[in-house]
């Protein structure tokens with residue numbers, strides 16, 4: 507299951523994604539955690555110290571390796587240089603699983619031990635000004651998009667991405683790559699305005715978008731969110747002393763997290779799991795082709811000097827059967 511946490515900076519994306527990752531790890535399921543937020547704090551939120559977090563291998567710096575691995579023996583993709591962030595898989599491409607060893611994890615994933623389990627952590631690396639442009643070849647989040655577009659994930663295995671709600675993910679198609687997107691919103695006009703913008707983009711692409719209220723302080727806050735986002739509001743989380751204690755450098759065992767927050771995390775998992783039945787791999791594959799062709803004409807063809815439409819394998823559908831056959 508592919509799950510994104512998006513929202514305004516400071517809303518609590520990293521906090522809630524890290525808690526959700528801890529929750530999943532504690533239940534024993536396989537988890538890949540991906541930090542694609544502008545401010546790279548997921549490692550710290552998962553308990554890494556400053557030195558460990560700084561030493562994490564950045565996906566953004568390993569794009570050539572990632573591309574070479576993923577294109578595999580796909581004859582339509584003749585070099586890593588002509589592979590852009592939206593280049594879709596086809597026959598011969600190297601497909602990835604959540605739980606396996608592969609060259610991408612070897613190069614980019616770092617094991618993080620949590621109470622009750624371990625997860626793989628991958629980080630895009632810190633963003634520069636160039637990364638915030640709309641059409642950029644070396645886009646850091648492009649590494650995440652390539653990963654997701656080559657991933658065949660089943661039920662009961664999870665990829666959780668802490669992600670900025672920004673123009674980059676809308677231009678590329680990254681925002682359509684998830685089974686469910688949790689938009690973290692504080693009960694404020696700004697928090698809700700990010701939701702409105704996201705919903706605009708999401709609506710046309712069948713993106714499952716649910717709002718997770720954060721830092722709510724009472725019924726009035728919940729009423730506000732309900733009035734602004736209606737039934738898209740899934741649940742609301744209040745202030746957590748457990749989180750605050752960790753911020754003070756005094757981490758507590760995960761099983762000491764407040765009951766209300768533990769049940770909120772279970773509800774997130776229930777909502778995510780329920781989307782498995784909605785999956786449509788053919789639609790998912792068509793969307794990657796749609797965004798690839800869009801990127802090809804808007805900048806990719808010019809940038810690479812080749813006709814990127816020729817990379818599309820018309821008969822290929824990414825799904826769990828095709829992965830099993832490889």
Ligand SMILES: Nc1ncnc2c1ncn2[C@@H]1O[C@H](COP(=O)(O)OP(=O)(O)O)[C@@H](O)[C@H]1O
Nearest residue numbers: 514515516517518519520521744745746749750
């Ligand atoms: N439910 C919460 N309880 C206590 N502190 C929180 C909560 N949610 C977020 N915070 C704090 O708010 C700040 C911003 O949260 P963060 O997760 O880093 O936001 P984002 O990733 O969206 O920028 C952090 O200091 C975090 O510890």
Ligand SMILES: [Mg+2]
Nearest residue numbers: 520543545547
């Ligand atoms: Mg963050």
